[in-house]
Amino acid sequence: MSGGEFDFIERFFKPLAGEGALGLSNDAALYDVPSGRQLILSTDTLVEAVHFLPDDPAETISRKLLRVSLSDCAAMGAVPKAYLLNISRPASFDDLWFASFSTGLALDQARYGVHLLGGDTTSTRGPLVLGLTILGEVAHGRSVSRAGAVAGDDLWVTGTIGDAALGLQALLGELPDPDQFLTGRYRLPQPRVGFPLEDFASSGMDVSDGLIQDAGHLAHESGVALEIDAETVPLSAQARAAGAAWFETCLTGGDDYELLFTASPSQAGLIEEAGKASGIPVTRIGRVTPGRGVRLLDSAYREVKLSRQGWQHF
Template sequence: MTLPPEFALIARHFRPLAGHGALDLSDDAALLDVPPGRQLVLAADAMVEGVHYLPDDPPETIGRKLLRVNLSDLAAMGAAPLGYLMTTVLARGTPDDWIAGFAQGLAEDQRDFGLTVLGGDTAATPGPTCLSLTILGTVQPGAVLRRGGARPGDDVWVSGTIGDGALGLRVLRGELPDDAAGHLAHRYRLPQPRLALGQGIARLARAGMDVSDGLVQDLGHLCRAAGCGAEIEAAAVPLSSAAQKLLGANLALLPTVLGGGDDYELLFAAAPEAQGPLREAASRADVPITRIGRMVSGPPAVSVTGADGQAINLARGGWSHF
């Protein structure tokens, strides 16, 4: 009795990724003990070929990005990783080598981030490959970081640098010149979930989230959740040297940097007196954090101020002074 190719594929590529609770991917479901005294944190993100990643991205980085964008949601809640389930709906004719590379990338990140696969499903589609991952993490009750809770007067902070992912996508599309080190493309393909930082700041910040859809839009979410506004200074937003170089040559890239998405940095609001402890937490997590503005009274809107102190109008879909 021979099994359909689906089972051989799972046995060859995905079973080696299975860990505690996965029942060797041979049962109908996984069986998991949640550590006592911890709350479960759960998120799911999908990635579609040609939409969330480029068809010629290396399969290793596609697997790792799928895991990392989900880990970033755990980071945003201050949670620690526990495990994941994954459904891979593969474009018909996907070569076995591609699946091997995809699984290899997952294996590397499983080791780096300390989690294993619990279960999932594999199928084929006549359309583009469609990947979906559900991540499980845990948090100590009371130590969870939520989106709501920011107050007027709070500082607004971000981790790392902003805009690299969005610029990296444009580099990979041939729309922008590559930087020598390939830093921007690397940041697009391999976001860095800020797990240690998220856990470190969870009790210090009043509100937080990860930046996945663009800094300004995501800060708008924090504003709506808090019922107040936010002001940020464009010049204060931390940029990598590669992004600085591109932006120095072409200021019209500002919308890409501040609105382009794919950052997977943490964005959070905290009382001014939390500054010291926040900087200590960031130092322990070895991730730079930068104060870029503050929460203000008023309607839930984000205003961005240019280097000249004048507001930059986002409403026209681009960057232009009033």
């Protein structure tokens, strides 16, 4: 580690370190998993100009980086605890930028009860690359997977769908966003930490690559078909105001970070109670049937065809 790197870590990351990080001054961190609990791990990478816009505020980039992983914890029915952070830093991102980046992390550490455990930094001639690995805990054998949906289950989603995809279009000048709500949803996801999926979900995941595409992943992993009633997909007032021409973008755009899950119809009351108790809206949007794939249906039960399925990684 060079002197510059040492100073960089000391200034911006040591204040974020918590239990087990050993002050970020050892070769590795320690993590105690309480007996009867399982560790869940998930890692994500954000690349400048691919996953965020170079002039997005540093504070929201760091919070989005963390929140994307918090959402994965929520999707597994796990409680987020700590994280590792890897940064490949081009010279064009100065200390002022990283001060703001660190401030964003501090805010969300306090909000979600997580802390920095360790990581690595390196300089690069390429774009800024940010990698975050989250550690979470779940009671042994209680984690939620994508594989448990059975025909007859209901299909549910939290929050509203499509706001972030429209927010990106607003930032690109394609759509008005008078109250900045859509832009805010793009820059700062609201991970559904605290929504107790593990209490009732037969399968679940978070929606990051577009509702239709992610529903396809759930259907595939569970070996079932999913039917989505288009009219029931929850949209914000702002997304509705954008008009019907944007509906397909809502269903296929990415960055929702809502929870998509299935549950037996007998759990409906419990799910609605959980929504009220957590303050997280939850909506039944369809059902699980025998077969394969995802069908989007109109109110007359006719299939709606979409021209694109969702965000492509490659």
